Amino acid sequence: MGIEIEVEANGRKYNPASNCAVVICLDGCEPEYLDVAISEGLMPNLKRIRSEGTDALAHSVIPSFTNPNNMSIATGRPPAVHGICGNFLFDPETGEEVMMNDVRFLRAPTLFSKYYEGGSRVAVVTAKDKLRALLGDGLKFDENRAICFSSEKADQATKGKNGIQNASEWLGRPVPEVYSADLSEFVLAAGVKILKEWSPNVMYLSTTDYIQHKFAPNQQGAKDFYAMADAYIGELDALGAALVVTADHGMKPKHDVNGEPSVIYVQDLLDDWLGIKKARVILPITDPYVVHHGALGSFATAYLPSEVDANEITSKLSNIDGILLVVNKSEAVKRFDLPPDRIGDIVIISTENMTLGTSIDRHDLAALKEPLRSHGGLTEQEVP
Numbered sequence: 001m002g003i004e005i006e007v008e009a010n011g012r013k014y015n016p017a018s019n020c021a022v023v024i025c026l027d028g029c030e031p032e033y034l035d036v037a038i039s040e041g042l043m044p045n046l047k048r049i050r051s052e053g054t055d056a057l058a059h060s061v062i063p064s065f066t067n068p069n070n071m072s073i074a075t076g077r078p079p080a081v082h083g084i085c086g087n088f089l090f091d092p093e094t095g096e097e098v099m100m101n102d103v104r105f106l107r108a109p110t111l112f113s114k115y116y117e118g119g120s121r122v123a124v125v126t127a128k129d130k131l132r133a134l135l136g137d138g139l140k141f142d143e144n145r146a147i148c149f150s151s152e153k154a155d156q157a158t159k160g161k162n163g164i165q166n167a168s169e170w171l172g173r174p175v176p177e178v179y180s181a182d183l184s185e186f187v188l189a190a191g192v193k194i195l196k197e198w199s200p201n202v203m204y205l206s207t208t209d210y211i212q213h214k215f216a217p218n219q220q221g222a223k224d225f226y227a228m229a230d231a232y233i234g235e236l237d238a239l240g241a242a243l244v245v246t247a248d249h250g251m252k253p254k255h256d257v258n259g260e261p262s263v264i265y266v267q268d269l270l271d272d273w274l275g276i277k278k279a280r281v282i283l284p285i286t287d288p289y290v291v292h293h294g295a296l297g298s299f300a301t302a303y304l305p306s307e308v309d310a311n312e313i314t315s316k317l318s319n320i321d322g323i324l325l326v327v328n329k330s331e332a333v334k335r336f337d338l339p340p341d342r343i344g345d346i347v348i349i350s351t352e353n354m355t356l357g358t359s360i361d362r363h364d365l366a367a368l369k370e371p372l373r374s375h376g377g378l379t380e381q382e383v384p
């Protein structure tokens with residue numbers, strides 16, 4: 001039973017949730033993962049849904065990172081509107097780097113909160129806890145009409161703060177390792193149980209890209225993951241949900257023929273050209289969970305000293321092999337709909353098989369067990 005009122009969020013109108021609408025964000029799902037898994041017969045449900053429904057590719061927002069895109073899915077708008085343009089924010093006034101996963105950085109209401117206000121029952125389950133607060137902004141848990149928790153902290157969920165008491169016990173699954181496929185499987189299993197037992201009108205399920213950072217589409221670890229996901233997609237479909245399967249960004253190999261990470265250390269270059277620590281390079285992919293990517297992605301922004309001509313640095317960087325695009329702030333804001341107060345003086349994007357680092361001594365590459373795969377730029381913008 002749906003709530004028959006139209007919802008308006010951030011200047012757009014949305015249909016009433018007449019049967020349960022379920023959106024699955026498969027983190028880091030480069031379209032090739034689905035193509036390979038389907039062609040090998042590992043995703044029969046998605047194959048059928050694709051042929052019966054609508055199948056298209058879309059562009060994620062830039063930077064093609066997790067939080068900006070989850071928030072664009074959640075708000076229906078680009079980072080210029082919702083404000084979340086990475087995991088990190090540099091405050092030039094204080095010289096501090098601040099995590100952007102706090103709700104105070106969010107500048108627009110989510111569709112989830114708008115559906116909730118309209119009387120709908122809303123469920124949000126994420127793999128990593130870093131997204132939970134942002135996605136759950138505006139939900140209230142005192143009327144049994146909202147559920148919002150992460151698998152990472154499922155055992156700490158409470159009725160008052162998450163709408164559910166100890167989600168790990170409720171689901172009958174232990175809290176998975178943070179670096180695991182299980183962390184994502186927990187999300188999908190929880191989605192099926194919520195749909196069966198709790199009848200949400202709107203549900204958002206967001207996995208983690210640990211597997212995609214680790215395995216290419218033709219590797220067994222990836223195939224196992226998509227076969228697993230397909231079984232849950234089939235269950236959700238069989239329960240009558242209106243399903244959307246999409247991704248926050250793609251994923252590309254970022255290593256040389258020897259399996260060593262391909263990196264341009266931008267802070268080292270700028271130190272060389274302008275003097276030590278005169279410029280400040282920010283990698284918005286950096287977060288507390290860096291084991292699978294070493295904080296290396298395809299997107300960087302840099303704050304330059306005021307006396308420096310940004311256009312000169314832009315053209316110098318543009319000439320480096322492996323750099324796809326360098327633009328100044330105003331161009332980046334215009335082209336990618338970014339919030340001008342949360343990016344540096346220039347934006348740098350690397351090519352398909354290259355990443356951008358700060359200084360060579362600031363990246364712990366020893367933690368990388370597999371050849372690097374990562375995202376953040378234009379070559380990882382295409383999503384299902």
Ligand SMILES: [Zn+2]
Pocket residue numbers: 027028065066067209248249
């Ligand atoms: Zn992601």
